[in-house]
Amino acid sequence: MLRRTAMLACLGVLLAGVGCAVSTSSKSVPVLLYHRISADRTKADNEWVPLEAFEEQMRYLAEHGYSTLSVSDVVRFVRGAAAPRKAVCITFDDGWRSQLLAVPVLRRHGFKATFLLFPERGIDDPYGDYLRWADVQELARDERFEVGAHTMTHPWDRQSNLVTWANGSLPGRGMREVRHELEDSKRVLERALDRPVTVFAWPMGWYNDTLISLAREAGYQTTLTTDPGANRRGDDPFRIKRMFVDGSCTTAQFAELLQIQRYPACASGQTPSTRNTP
Helix, strand or coil: CHHHHHHHHHHHHHHCCCCCCCCCCCCEECEEEECEEECCCCCCCCCEEEHHHHHHHHHHHHHCCCEEECHHHHHHHHCCCCCCCCEEEEEEECCEHHHHHHHHHHHHHCCCEEEEECHHHHCCCCCCCECCHHHHHHHHHCCCEEEEECCCCCCCCCCCCHHHHHHCCCCCCCHHHHHHHHHHHHHHHHHHHCCCCCEEECHHHCCCHHHHHHHHHHCCCEEECCCCCCEECCCCCCCECCEECCCCCCHHHHHHHHHHCCCCCCCCCCCHHHHHCC
């Protein structure tokens, strides 16, 4: 009864536009997914989060007593390890160079983060605004930051992606190409960083049981989805849930995301969870 009363009180505070500190993080850990950080405060949607909004979100976490976990910490948690009473995991997909804007903010608060990269097309790409190898190595030298794989080339087309290749439904693409994306991204990153790479994120969040098995065979300890919700003890570490942070969300909506652990209705009107199916 006390817990229900607290949650109802929290909802009232959120509706008033103010953050609330009630947390279920002792039983579950939300994993946040960011893509690009924008220096332009007007550039805000489910792909771009303004730097000003990101700073406010990180300040909210710090002021409300949240501890940050790496993805590897989350894996230990779902396998039964203890976690702080209020915990959250921060991830960045694709290796966009604009993510460097977030690094000083993370360091200011002493926060952990995990960066997911696709090295063949997404590092040192002269045609894309991606991180350079020097940037990646600098991130990896910081003990608070973890680097994981996100395939080699980030296949994202609905007709041509890891799922359709594994299913054999696309001529000229099959298991050999799938293994290249899974295995070689791990190998390339490990060679460049001189450390094990155990975390893998599915492009667009598209995966199936066959791909999960191949990721296990490749030596990963976990894979990241875009299935919404929080992660609890006993969950499958190869199906870690993550939630997009929409750049149009207010700080109160960001707080709501942490509390209800599903997407609030932000101004952009976009629903990232619809990307889950190829």
